[in-house]
Amino acid sequence: MSLQISDAVVWQETAEGVSLYHTETGDFRTLNETGSRIWMLVASDGDREPVASKLSREFAGDNTAVLRRILVDVHEFIGTLIDDGMIEERLS
Structure with missing residues (x-):
């Protein structure tokens, strides 16, 4: 499945993180x-x-348990962004 930032979202990288505005x-x-x-990975990889x-x-290294937890968390976060219309x- 391909991810794309919604055309309705204006965003920019700031010192605090990425700021998003859904128009x-x-x-x-x-x-x-x-x-x-x-x-940023969604914006570049899709x-x-x-x-x-x-x-x-990047965050788990060789720790398999942490790796699995991060995978779950990332998928949940992406799901939230999809539900909110951000991506x-x-x-494909």
Whole structure:
């Protein structure tokens, strides 16, 4: 599945993280460091699995239990962004 930032979202990277504004809903948020990293990976890679895999490798190292937890958390976070209309998931 391919991920794409919604056309309705204006965003920019700031010192605090990535700031998002959904022009249709008025939703504004600033992502923390981890959320910002996920956002930037979505912006550059656009596929769910590579985003989750890259982030889990960056933060978990060789710890399998932590790696699995990160994968779950990343998928949940991406799901929230999809539900909130910030990103869209499409068939590749």
